[in-house]
Amino acid sequence: MEQPNLSYIHSMSGGDKAFEQKLITIIKKEFPEEKSIYFTNIEAKNYTLTAENVHKLKHKISILGLVKSYDVAVDYENNLIDGNTEGRIEFEAILQIMTEFLETI
């Protein structure tokens, strides 16, 4: 499965290590909060709100260089808007990989 990386963060930091660390700190704080809200809404079967959560999480997926996973998230978001949860398992696997990656940096 596709693995997260810091390529995007490096490409846009221009070598500014302080900024890279600042951004990683923000992501490490914001990602668990967004993930928690996502799980609350999906468990409550509130698919409209869940789609919004996925939409926001998509950005972090792309920031961590997960190109194919981003497409998975796009499809899942569209399915949620249509009221079905197809793609949930794949999406939540992506969240798990991101969680593990963020613990290493």
Next chain:
Amino acid sequence: MNCIIIDDEATARAIIGQLCSTVPSINVLEEFPNALQAIKYLNHNEVDLIFLDIHMPDFTGFDFIDTIKNPPKIVLTTSDPNFAIQAFGYDCIVDYLVKPITPERFKKAIDKAEAIKSTKTVSTDSKSSGQVETSSGNDLYVNIDRRLIKIDIPSIYLVEAKGDYIQVKTEDKNYTVHSTLKKIEEKLPKDLFLKIHRSYIINVDKIIDIEDNSVLIKKDVIPVSRSNRPELMKRLNLL
């Protein structure tokens, strides 16, 4: 340019802030996690440019634009590419950045914002370097001053070739666009428009009368070339 950043995601605000810091002409005054706080700020402060997220809870980016009077230049920043056409319906929107934003794409947006001196709507007979960009349903978008201006297709009554330009005449305004008659002909519905001369395309519904080798359309008398006349006659509901 003094700017503000509006995005409910702290990560996005940090990235845009970092990108702004690489452009000497950009001065970030404030960042806001929601549009309502930004509206309060704008009631007392003037800015030149806003980086605006579309998807925000309670109050979207478009709600924000619809709310503020005389919006400054706006660069939309979003993970959703599906609102591009809607975005270009707003005169104040100078660019549309899809996240994740790259430094190269960000620089282009800044160049566009700096190139546009005014966000006033296009004047009644605007002439500029631009071209026909796309058509969607009843709308045609023309590129004028690096902005896509929406024209309601049924309101077009005449298109005239003028050298390297075409003049698109509508019920309300005339637009001079850097394009060709051939290009716009491809974008216009064939059941409504007809090329009657090498320099003219008309909206057949807008014809007032036809006399010999000319048609009167609005106040314009347009020549009909001999080769195009049979097709024009075929299109008329003759008694």
